[in-house]
Amino acid sequence: MNGQTDQDLEERAHIPVLLQEVIEALDVRPGLTYVDATAGAGGHLAAIDKITQGKSKLFAFDRDQTSLDKLRESFSDRATMVHSNFRYLKEALAQYDVNTVDGGxxxxxxxxxxxxDQGERGFSFQKAGPLDMRMDRSEANSAWHIVNQWPEGALADIIYKYGEERHSRKIANRIAANRPIDTTLHLAEIVARCLPRSSDKKNGKKSFGSAGGGYIHPATRTFQAIRMAVNEELESLEDFLRESLSILKPGARLVVITFHSLEDRIVKQFFRTAAASCVCPPRAPVCTCQKECEVLIITRKPITASDDELLANTRSRSAKLRAAQKLI
Ligand SMILES: C[S@@+](CC[C@H](N)C(=O)[O-])C[C@H]1O[C@@H](n2cnc3c(N)ncnc32)[C@H](O)[C@@H]1O
Structure with a gap:
């Protein structure tokens, strides 16, 4: 099963994952500028704020205006709230006359x-709501468009690719046959009917095609896949990494926590390429690329949650932290 499931999140209130590890990887110090590109409920941001004690510039990005409105209440003027997709990091920071980031x-x-938790946002397969799933509700396309308007083949492809769902073709076929589908619970019910029920002896629960044996809600993978497509999450991540690398000052850090194997692969590959001092084809007789090593990879292997954190926070189960330091 790939990464964090939305089911993990629905089981608990938000606790920041790998908190201590994030602080260490960012090497947080007062006086430097830090950007939390995914401020959310502000857990990581609060820890950075505590260390920097009002002596740093803090920027809190989120593409969800509702999250930022809540954060503004608790951080008042100690962090600048930026309503933007992090894929436009440079342009958004430039509006505050920030052209380099020296902290992380x-x-x-x-x-x-x-x-x-908010059923009306349409992310949850367990709560009644419209098929929305947009992190930024000012954007045009919601889950409804994908579910009701995409060709069946394209729908099957994203359910397979982003959801790693073996039954993607059948699910896409049943979705197409049941259109229009307007609500989360209607979609969840259609998906559930596509998956074979098998007995999960380990937990004494019914499982729906769960490879690892644990209980996986039948709609988990499909909802995750549609959410990733609605929000163009992988494309945004690729842009974000490029933008971050170009705005960081030498010595500053870039820290990314992923919950999905495709996300982790993108970060790993990006760091590898940035750390390489030559990207010529392996058989090239001499180096002609003139590439320089741009980062030092701090985490040779991704950092994962400790046993204690795994017990305290199910969301940490599939978290992988990778960090790099800008060199030039
Ligand atoms: C997992 S939560 C972050 C939680 C946060 N670290 C904390 O400790 O509370 C992810 C947040 O990032 C936001 N987000 C996801 N993708 C984004 C993007 N491309 N640009 C900006 N914000 C994004 C989501 O709206 C969500 O609020």
Missing amino acids: ILADLGVSSMQL
Whole structure:
């Protein structure tokens, strides 16, 4: 099963994942500028704020205006709230006359429990609501458009690719046959009818095609896939990494927490390429690329949650933290 499931999030209130590890990886110090690109409920931001004691410039990005409105209440003027997709990081910071970041940039990907808790946002397969799933509700396309207007083949492809769902073709076929589908619960019910029920002896519960044996709600993978497509999450991540690298000052850090294997692969590959001092084809007789090593990878292997954190926070189960330091 890939990454964090929305089911993990629905089980608990939001607790920041890998909090101590984030602080160490960012090497937080008063006086430097930090950007939390995914401020959410402000857990990581509060920890950075505590260390920097009002002596740093803090920027809190979120593409969800509701999250920012709540954060503004608790942070008042100690952090600048920026309503933007982090894929436009440079342009958004330029509006505050910030053209370099000397401390670090953090991204803790995915949705927050606050977003999942609100049925009307349409993220939850367990709460009644419209098929929305937009993190930024000012954007045009919602889950409704994908579910009701995409060709069946394209729908099957994203359910397979982003959801790693073996039954993607059948699910897409049943979705197309049942259109229009207007609500989360209607979609969840259609998906559930596509998956074979098998007995999960380990937990004494019915499981729906769960490879690992744990109980996985039948709609988990499909909802995750549609959410990732609605919000163009992988494309945004790729843009964000490029923008971050170009705005960080030498010595500053970039820290990313992923919950999905495709996200982690993008970050790992990006760091590898940035750390390489040559990207010529392996058989090239001499180096002609003139590439320089741009970052030092701080985490050779991704950092994952400790046993204690795993017990305290189910969301940490699939979290992977990777960090790099800008060199030039
Ligand atoms: C997992 S939560 C972050 C939680 C936060 N670190 C905390 O400690 O409370 C992810 C947040 O990032 C936001 N987000 C996801 N993708 C984004 C993007 N491309 N640009 C800006 N914000 C994004 C979501 O709206 C959500 O509020």
